[in-house]
Amino acid sequence: MHGSESCSSGAFEEARMVVRKFLARPQHEGAGAVVRRSIGRFELRYFDPFLVLDEFSVTAPAGFPDHPHRGFETVTYMLQGAVTHEDFEGHKGTIGPGDLQWMTAGRGIVHSEMPAAQGTQKGLQLWINLSSKHKMIEPRYQEILSKNIAEATEGGIKVRVIAGEALGIKSPIYTRTPTMYLDFTLKSGAHLQQPIPVSWNAFVYVLEGEGVFGSSKSQPVTAHHILLLGSGNGLEAWNKSSKPLRFILVGGEPLGEPLVQVGPFVMNTQEEIDQTVDDFENFTNGFEKARHWRSGAATGVEF
Known part of the structure; x- marks a missing residue:
């Protein structure tokens, strides 16, 4: 800029x-x-x-x-x-007043906050939103x-x-x-x-x-x-x-691309959304680790 x-x-x-x-x-x-x-x-x-x-x-x-x-x-x-976040990749941390977390979900993340x-x-x-070419990238975090x-x-x-x-x-x-x-x-x-x-x-x-x-x-x-x-x-x-x-x-910068959204899934076509729902329900294509993962918060475990 x-x-x-x-x-x-x-x-x-x-x-x-x-x-x-x-x-x-x-x-x-x-x-x-x-x-x-x-x-x-x-x-x-x-x-x-x-x-x-x-x-x-x-x-x-x-x-x-x-x-x-x-x-x-x-x-x-x-x-x-402060909020503690935890995901199925094993990433975990707490962000306090004035802190920032920039999470790129990409192809898939399951987490708790x-x-x-x-x-x-x-x-x-x-x-x-991410452009069509970035929607299926690996998840990553930037924290400050x-x-x-x-x-x-x-x-x-x-x-x-x-x-x-x-x-x-x-x-x-x-x-x-x-x-x-x-x-x-x-x-x-x-x-x-x-x-x-x-x-x-x-x-x-x-x-x-x-x-x-x-x-x-x-x-x-x-x-x-x-x-x-x-x-x-x-x-x-x-x-x-x-x-x-x-x-x-x-x-x-506007992406100017078609948008199809179902809750926490945002893709470009209905077909991609149907595939995403299928991937999530069947623990495939980026959601494999969701099958056996529960956050500490969800299971009542103390952080």
């Missing part, structure tokens, strides 16, 4: 306006977990290449017990508390502890660069589907100009405070709203309130 120096100095040829916005309302998912789903619900089934965005709240014993994925990536970013601390665990999970996430501060703006580039710093995360994922905090009075590649789809999700996006004359938007951005080559945002504003800006 080029032109990050214009964050502080230049205006855009065309700033992106907000073309749609709505409030993500709480709903139940998994085993007793509560999520605010903004992408992947009836108002917005798919925002190429993004399949799901959940802001989740989980308090033990609730959680997301053993479940499969194929054909996309899950990006889990913890805001509060369960609370690992007292109280309520909160975070964001984003599902990013909070202390290792690239950060920059400039003119009342702080950014944590989860993927992509902002304020002149880059994330080490490799994105198969080209993606930017930026966590911004704006102090009162701060004004942000962040470049976004013209061809990409992009959205804002507000976490805390209230902000003005797209045009300085727009109405302020509060927490738990998603804003879909129209065409242009950057985002402008203002914090005109007295409290800090925190939001994520996410953008990605």
Whole structure:
């Protein structure tokens, strides 16, 4: 991504306006977990290449017990508390506040994600579609502890660069589907100009405070709203309130491919979905290890 120096100095040829916005309302998912789903619900089934965005709240014993994925990536970013994840490949770990897990499910993974601390665990999970040529790759993880996430501060703006580039710093995360994922905090009075590649789809999700996006004359938007951005080559945002504003800006290159989804399986054709369901039920073609595997969380074993 080029032109990050214009964050502080230049205006855009065309700033992106907000073309749609709505409030993500709480709903139940998994085993007793509560999520605010903004992408992947009836108002917005798919925002190429993004399949799901959940802001989740989980308090033990609730959680997301053993479940499969194929054909996309899950990006889990913890805001509060901790979650332990475990999969049938023997991969296991805990991500705490500010930590990131970027999981490429590829041809198949079965895993669990369960609370690992007292109280309520909160975070964001984003599902990013994979192109047809990447859907059946081997699963892999990229994990970054909070202390290792690239950060920059400039003119009342702080950014944590989860993927992509902002304020002149880059994330080490490799994105198969080209993606930017930026966590911004704006102090009162701060004004942000962040470049976004013209061809990409992009959205804002507000976490805390209230902000003005797209045009300085727009109405302020509060927490738990998603804003879909129209065409242009950057985002402008203002914090005109007295409290800090925190939001994520996410953008990605659209795949422009057919999409067939059944729950946690996302492929390009119905035939591929039927094959995936068959593979999962028969423990074949990437799901072999699911036959005898149960997570510690599922069997009540203490971590």
